[in-house]
Amino acid sequence: MANAFPWPLQYRYSTRRKTLAIEVREGRVLVRAPQGYPRVLLDRAISARVDWITSKVQAQSARIATRPRYRYTCGEVLPYLGGKLTLKVVAGVKLGACREGAALHITTSARSRKPVEIQVYEQVTGWYREQAQTLLSQKTQQLSAKLGKNCRSVKVRATRSKWGHCTRTGDIQYNWQILLAPESVVDYLVAHEVSHLRHQHHGAAFWRQVASLYPGYDVHQRWLREHGHTLSLPQPES
Numbered sequence: 001m002a003n004a005f006p007w008p009l010q011y012r013y014s015t016r017r018k019t020l021a022i023e024v025r026e027g028r029v030l031v032r033a034p035q036g037y038p039r040v041l042l043d044r045a046i047s048a049r050v051d052w053i054t055s056k057v058q059a060q061s062a063r064i065a066t067r068p069r070y071r072y073t074c075g076e077v078l079p080y081l082g083g084k085l086t087l088k089v090v091a092g093v094k095l096g097a098c099r100e101g102a103a104l105h106i107t108t109s110a111r112s113r114k115p116v117e118i119q120v121y122e123q124v125t126g127w128y129r130e131q132a133q134t135l136l137s138q139k140t141q142q143l144s145a146k147l148g149k150n151c152r153s154v155k156v157r158a159t160r161s162k163w164g165h166c167t168r169t170g171d172i173q174y175n176w177q178i179l180l181a182p183e184s185v186v187d188y189l190v191a192h193e194v195s196h197l198r199h200q201h202h203g204a205a206f207w208r209q210v211a212s213l214y215p216g217y218d219v220h221q222r223w224l225r226e227h228g229h230t231l232s233l234p235q236p237e238s
Helices: 039-048 050-065 116-147 176-180 183-195 204-213 217-230
Strands: 009-014 021-025 028-034 077-080 083-092 096-100 103-109 153-157 164-166 171-175
Touching: 009 039, 021 050, 028 039, 028 050, 039 050, 077 176, 083 116, 096 116, 103 116, 116 153, 116 171, 116 176, 116 183, 116 204, 164 183, 171 176, 171 183, 176 183, 183 204, 183 217, 204 217
Parallel strands: 009 028, 083 103, 153 171
Antiparallel strands: 021 028, 077 083, 096 103, 164 171
């Protein structure tokens, strides 16, 4: 069935869901509904909130438009922990990525059927993921020990809606693209998630815990709120 609304729209059904929910993410509308929920009722619910949805879509689309675009070619400059890394791309036999000072050396392969820019993109993002796994694991475990709490595991992903998440069982997950931010912002995020090992909420006690682990955190929290939407290494356009 064609979309009758003026924005990208996706329906997602679940047998476990009991209520209807409408979310706007990355300028797209996601409608979550119980399995078997009539489409006509879904569209009525969307129509009832069309002004709110349109406002959200427009605001998010405007923010997305301000994100930097990168060319994954020799000489491109990428942000990294408050500094800059310049891409140095060479052709070789085996794909690879390694850092030397302010340069990130990428080796492409003529054996690959992928376009060179895609090869570079995959090597760059793979390198950032590896650095994020190592750095965030170290920072998290150090701060967890200071707090006297056990962090069971640290994982990195490319999540859209959250920079970090801490489960009740002590597993912490981060968005690896946080490494595009200054390291002080990374440290705030780690303090935030580690504090959830003690407080699974955002009440006053939680924020006091964050402040005790990272005094002056509010400056970096505000930076992430204002600039977080720019922290992205998007795939090159085909």
